[in-house]
Amino acid sequence: MVTLAEVAQHAGVSASTVSYVLSGKRSISTTTRQRVEQSIRELGYHPNAGARALASNRSNIIALMVPLRTDMYVPVMMEIAIAVATTARTHGYDVLLLTGEEGPDAVRRVTGSGLADAMILMDVELDDERLPLLRGTDQPSVLIGLPADTTGLTCVDLDFRATGALCVEHLAMLGHRDIAVIGEAPAVYERHTGFAERTLDGLRSRAQELGVRLLHRPCEGGYDAMALTLARILDERPGTTGFVVQNESAVEPLLALLRQQGRAVPEDVSVVAVCPEQVAVQASVRLTSVAIPAQEMGRHAVERLVAKLDGRGADEVVLISPELTVRASTGPAPSRTT
Amino acid sequence: MVTLAEVAQHAGVSASTVSYVLSGKRSISTTTRQRVEQSIRELGYHPNAGARALASNRSNIIALMVPLRTDMYVPVMMEIAIAVATTARTHGYDVLLLTGEEGPDAVRRVTGSGLADAMILMDVELDDERLPLLRGTDQPSVLIGLPADTTGLTCVDLDFRATGALCVEHLAMLGHRDIAVIGEAPAVYERHTGFAERTLDGLRSRAQELGVRLLHRPCEGGYDAMALTLARILDERPGTTGFVVQNESAVEPLLALLRQQGRAVPEDVSVVAVCPEQVAVQASVRLTSVAIPAQEMGRHAVERLVAKLDGRGADEVVLISPELTVRASTGPAPSRTT
DNA sequence: ATAGGCTGTCGAAGCGCTTCGACAGCCTCT
DNA sequence: AGAGGCTGTCGAAGCGCTTCGACAGCCTAT
Numbered sequence: 001m002v003t004l005a006e007v008a009q010h011a012g013v014s015a016s017t018v019s020y021v022l023s024g025k026r027s028i029s030t031t032t033r034q035r036v037e038q039s040i041r042e043l044g045y046h047p048n049a050g051a052r053a054l055a056s057n058r059s060n061i062i063a064l065m066v067p068l069r070t071d072m073y074v075p076v077m078m079e080i081a082i083a084v085a086t087t088a089r090t091h092g093y094d095v096l097l098l099t100g101e102e103g104p105d106a107v108r109r110v111t112g113s114g115l116a117d118a119m120i121l122m123d124v125e126l127d128d129e130r131l132p133l134l135r136g137t138d139q140p141s142v143l144i145g146l147p148a149d150t151t152g153l154t155c156v157d158l159d160f161r162a163t164g165a166l167c168v169e170h171l172a173m174l175g176h177r178d179i180a181v182i183g184e185a186p187a188v189y190e191r192h193t194g195f196a197e198r199t200l201d202g203l204r205s206r207a208q209e210l211g212v213r214l215l216h217r218p219c220e221g222g223y224d225a226m227a228l229t230l231a232r233i234l235d236e237r238p239g240t241t242g243f244v245v246q247n248e249s250a251v252e253p254l255l256a257l258l259r260q261q262g263r264a265v266p267e268d269v270s271v272v273a274v275c276p277e278q279v280a281v282q283a284s285v286r287l288t289s290v291a292i293p294a295q296e297m298g299r300h301a302v303e304r305l306v307a308k309l310d311g312r313g314a315d316e317v318v319l320i321s322p323e324l325t326v327r328a329s330t331g332p333a334p335s336r337t338t
Numbered sequence: 339m340v341t342l343a344e345v346a347q348h349a350g351v352s353a354s355t356v357s358y359v360l361s362g363k364r365s366i367s368t369t370t371r372q373r374v375e376q377s378i379r380e381l382g383y384h385p386n387a388g389a390r391a392l393a394s395n396r397s398n399i400i401a402l403m404v405p406l407r408t409d410m411y412v413p414v415m416m417e418i419a420i421a422v423a424t425t426a427r428t429h430g431y432d433v434l435l436l437t438g439e440e441g442p443d444a445v446r447r448v449t450g451s452g453l454a455d456a457m458i459l460m461d462v463e464l465d466d467e468r469l470p471l472l473r474g475t476d477q478p479s480v481l482i483g484l485p486a487d488t489t490g491l492t493c494v495d496l497d498f499r500a501t502g503a504l505c506v507e508h509l510a511m512l513g514h515r516d517i518a519v520i521g522e523a524p525a526v527y528e529r530h531t532g533f534a535e536r537t538l539d540g541l542r543s544r545a546q547e548l549g550v551r552l553l554h555r556p557c558e559g560g561y562d563a564m565a566l567t568l569a570r571i572l573d574e575r576p577g578t579t580g581f582v583v584q585n586e587s588a589v590e591p592l593l594a595l596l597r598q599q600g601r602a603v604p605e606d607v608s609v610v611a612v613c614p615e616q617v618a619v620q621a622s623v624r625l626t627s628v629a630i631p632a633q634e635m636g637r638h639a640v641e642r643l644v645a646k647l648d649g650r651g652a653d654e655v656v657l658i659s660p661e662l663t664v665r666a667s668t669g670p671a672p673s674r675t676t
Numbered sequence: 677a678t679a680g681g682c683t684g685t686c687g688a689a690g691c692g693c694t695t696c697g698a699c700a701g702c703c704t705c706t
Numbered sequence: 707a708g709a710g711g712c713t714g715t716c717g718a719a720g721c722g723c724t725t726c727g728a729c730a731g732c733c734t735a736t
């Protein structure tokens with residue numbers, strides 16, 4: 001293993017000079033710098049992470065806490081995680097992967113041990129038990145998701161309230177008067193996951209403003225669950241012509257069921273999905289959808305975090321504006337000649 | 339920040355004693371140990387990771403390199419990643435998330451800096467450019483996936499060759515004589531990803547042994563691509579009654595298309611999938627499938643790695659035996675009364 | 677010509693921990 | 707009763723790096 005001291009000796013300078021070449025924290029003459037850089041290359045030197053962390057009190061690691069549950073919007077999680085890792089690297093940080101399993105203890109452990117300089121939390125509940133810990137430490141953090149009380153916190157999320165509103169609006173403009181919302185699994189609502197409740201909120205209030213009837217039904221993913229849910233919806237509101245789906249694993253089943261029942265999309269019923277772009281495009285009907293900008297969220301989170309670590313930027317809530325892309329699954333409501 | 343020295347002082351012992359209490363590397367009297375543990379709790383002491391890494395030359399971190407591509411079998415990746423993180427924690431390790439982006443450089447960086455004690459690589463290609471580096475270092479590593487040459491490497495993977503064989507076997511037993519294989523996207527084969535080629539291998543050789551005709555077609559995910567692929571298959575081999583699908587995002591489209599064409603599953607055609615359990619169960623027809631044991635793979639990988647780190651266990655290739663679960667998508671081939 | 681200010685480099689102190697050798701005190705065996 | 711062996715504890719020496727203060731040498735302004 002090559003050490004700083006060896007590089008220094010090889011270049012004929014002192015250790016501190018090498019250190020300053022590396023960090024750029026003091027000016028170094030061009031000739032010296034080049035000599036040092038040359039030695040570094042020749043010897044294949046890599047600074048020791050532990051020593052660096054100890055001396056500088058900075059690990060250059062960002063902790064990312066992902067939910068343990070693998071049953072929900074998994075591709076989105078993965079995309080965010082990868083965006084976080086990629087973006088972090090461009091700022092010189094590595095990413096430590098924590099699962100939600102340890103819960104608040106993980107926060108304590110990481111904060112206490114100096115393992116990471118900062119944290120990003122995903123899958124935040126409205127009243128998350130990790131929040132007090134975050135507020136009580138001076139370690140910077142960013143949430144992906146929006147808790148009930150955001151004071152003293154930095155959050156990044158899609159504006160799900162606006163997303164809900166946008167979906168209703170689109171359907172209402174097309175003349176739909178009876179709209180059903182296929183939501184996430186009941187457990188998601190019971191856990192008070194912010195995004196689900198906020199979407200619902202947006203849907204409801206905009207529906208009311210526009211005088212549109214709304215029926216919301218949570219739904220586990222999968223074909224069987226969707227079949228049941230759909231039957232119940234059409235039973236209660238036979239006149240339903242618009243659907244908003246916020247559950248990736250219900251999308252394809254819904255389309256299949258509608259087809260099977262002889263309801264044409266978009267002639268008879270319209271479907272709007274809240275899902276990643278890829279799902280919308282690959283579905284059996286190209287879906288009008290509001291995309292979940294996973295990459296953007298991951299990138300934003302890291303950038304806020306790095307800003308905080310550099311002493312720039314304060315607490316702040318960043319809500320990304322939803323964008324609805326019209327594709328082949330929505331159209332004018334059928335005329336009500338019944 | 340509380341340090342070891344402070345704990346020592348508080349407990350009235352020397353720093354080394356506290357260290358030995360923590361590591362258990364020397365025997366400590368019960369009374370002393372309890373006093374120290376008490377102090378640790380009272381002061382809320384957490385060992386500093388950097389200092390520890392520096393002094394012991396061990397970071398207690400495992401690096402996990404996941405593919406950057408988010409276009410392929412994503413849920414499987416995520417499940418493996420989470421299993422790795424969870425299992426690692428039970429052995430006292432944390433997980434550093436690296437993306438494939440940096441490629442071989444990431445290996446160099448991590449090895450050189452002592453950031454991690456060991457690595458797990460996913461998405462291994464048959465002739466992966468990272469392999470020489472791994473062989474050239476004494477840092478333990480485990481591959482999830484199987485390269486062409488495994489000498490000097492430890493690998494964990496599903497036995498995809500046996501998986502292919504198993505699928506053909508099952509269909510053949512049921513009397514199917516013309517089988518079509520819907521494979522991963524062409525890019526996957528072009529990249530020479532081991533698992534895809536090995537599955538194909540298993541399929542082909544068993545098919546030959548059993549005197550069954552096999553047609554293999556790569557397929558991008560999604561509805562449109564699947565429609566094209568299916569049309570071509572039925573054109574070339576109208577008598578096809580058995581399908582093997584190895585591409586999660588082709589499963590549902592295939593089922594929908596078959597339904598649409600009036601081919602009943604499993605009465606007219608049988609479908610076997612190679613996919614995670616969840617996909618098989620949630621599909622519109624409960625699929626006979628060989629599960630991809632993501633969790634098990636992640637767990638195994640970590641356990642092998644920890645064994646190596648502890649000086650136990652040598653290089654070894656662990657192939658997990660595939661298990662085929664019969665569900666509702668396969669049945670006897672229709673009698674050939676035409 | 678000299679004071680004062682830059683620039684570029686160095687030496688040394690220390691970050692918080694692990695680990696090695698030393699050794700005091702006690703027990704057991706002869 | 708004394709030698710030898712355990713057991714439990716301590717002190718000190720680093721691990722490889724960052725960073726602070728010091729200072730030599732040079733340039734500019736008076």
